[in-house]
Amino acid sequence: MAKARAIVKRLKAVKNIRKITRTMELIATARFKKAMDRASEAAAYTKKISELVSDLSQANLEFHHPLLEKHETEKNTVLLVLTSNRGLCGGYNSGVLKAALKRYNELTAAGQNVRLEISGKRGISFLKFQGIEPSHSYTHFEDRPTFEEVDELASRYITQYIEGKIDRLDVAYTEFISSSRQQPAVHSLLPIGVLDTAAETPATQKYDYEFLPSAQEILEEIVPTAFKARLFKCFLDAAVSEQIARMVAMKGATENANEMVGSLSAQYNRARQSQITSEILEIIGGAAALE
Numbered sequence: 001m002a003k004a005r006a007i008v009k010r011l012k013a014v015k016n017i018r019k020i021t022r023t024m025e026l027i028a029t030a031r032f033k034k035a036m037d038r039a040s041e042a043a044a045y046t047k048k049i050s051e052l053v054s055d056l057s058q059a060n061l062e063f064h065h066p067l068l069e070k071h072e073t074e075k076n077t078v079l080l081v082l083t084s085n086r087g088l089c090g091g092y093n094s095g096v097l098k099a100a101l102k103r104y105n106e107l108t109a110a111g112q113n114v115r116l117e118i119s120g121k122r123g124i125s126f127l128k129f130q131g132i133e134p135s136h137s138y139t140h141f142e143d144r145p146t147f148e149e150v151d152e153l154a155s156r157y158i159t160q161y162i163e164g165k166i167d168r169l170d171v172a173y174t175e176f177i178s179s180s181r182q183q184p185a186v187h188s189l190l191p192i193g194v195l196d197t198a199a200e201t202p203a204t205q206k207y208d209y210e211f212l213p214s215a216q217e218i219l220e221e222i223v224p225t226a227f228k229a230r231l232f233k234c235f236l237d238a239a240v241s242e243q244i245a246r247m248v249a250m251k252g253a254t255e256n257a258n259e260m261v262g263s264l265s266a267q268y269n270r271a272r273q274s275q276i277t278s279e280i281l282e283i284i285g286g287a288a289a290l291e
Contacts (some may be wrong), residue, residue, distance in 0.1 A: 004275060007268040014264060018257035024088065025250035031143050032243035038144075039176055039236040046233045053192060053226040065223040066162045070191045074167040077112050078157065079104055082173040082238040083120030085139055090252075092174060092245035093122045095184040096238075100172035101130070103186045107170075115166070143243060145235040147228075154228040161190050173234045174241035182241040189230055192223065 053068075081100040083093045107114045117136040118124050124137050141149060160166045169190035174182050 004268060004271040007264055007271060011261065011264040011268060014257055014260050018254055018261065021250045021253040021257060025247055025254055028243050028247035028250060032240060032247055035143060035236070035240035035243050036176075036179065039233070039240045042229070042233050042236050046229045049222065049226045049229055053223060065219045067158065067190065067192050067223050067227060071164070071167040075111075075113055076115065076166045077107050077168040077170065078115045078117060078160075078166050079107070080117045080169065080171045081119065081123050082141075082171065082234065083118065083123030083126075084242045085121045085142065086246075087122060088249060089242055089246040090249035092242055093120070093126070096172055096174055097123060097126050099184040099186050103170060103172060104132075112168075141235060143239050145232070145239060147232055150232045150235055151228055154224075154231045157190065157231075158224055158227065166190070171231065171234050173238040174245075176237040176240050176244075179244065182237075182244060187234070189227060189234075192227055 079100060081096065083096055087093075104114055104116060116127070116132060116134045117138075118127055118134045119138040119141050121139055124134070124139070127134055138153075157166070157169055161169070168188060170186055170188050172184070172186045175185040175187075176182050
């Protein structure tokens with residue numbers, strides 16, 4: 001009887017866990033759909049503005065924006081790492097942190113002064129465990145990052161790059177490619193001239209632009225906007241990838257709980273059957289003794 005009671009207690013606990021994981025899976029699914037819509041909407045805008053900036057950077061213009069020009073020496077680099085505030089999302093954070101740590105070691109080995117900035121409580125805890133002190137940490141970027149929040153961060157990077165306080169900006173995050181494919185990536189966003197993106201116009205395709213009111217005024221407006229849009233897309237990609245990872249992790253946990261419920265139910269039935277058989281044998285034995 002004691003064994004059956006222990007199985008019932010464990011079965012109840014597993015069912016409660018299954019309810020929690022199933023609920024978290026549904027929440028992550030709902031958040032994923034909203035985050036994917038935002039990322040898809042931003043992707044088209046980011047692609048087009050990146051193409052335009054790429055064309056302008058290769059054009060023979062008398063005026064050049066500072067964000068398009070690479071500094072003579074690269075000594076000061078900022079590495080921004082985007083992680084999550086919450087766990088239960090599989091290997092989402094570990095993949096990003098592994099890629100970020102690799103880039104950090106590469107830059108440090110090259111003699112650069114690397115300033116590490118981290119977004120997300122999971123990343124902050126990881127760096128604390130590694131004994132690395134970040135220069136800035138952020139915990140206010142949730143699953144719905146706003147452009148205003150990213151704009152404040154991007155404006156600081158723009159000012160520091162123009163003033164020569166930083167020579168390069170790298171961002172480590174999970175790149176959203178499709179709903180079935182996401183991968184950790186480290187991209188260089190500053191200077192914009194070294195931006196590695198498939199959205200750039202092919203080298204064989206050239207356009208002649210007419211500027212109104214002037215090329216300088218247009219570049220001063222569009223180049224910082226392109227950088228801010230690209231940084232914002234990194235945050236959106238990270239947000240939708242986090243929800244996909246959590247959705248997959250919670251779905252797997254729910255399926256494992258279902259299997260455990262089935263296994264425990266079978267164990268309980270066998271234990272109950274054995275107990276009933278034992279009781280019947282006791283009754284028969286008692287009846288035989290009375291005879």
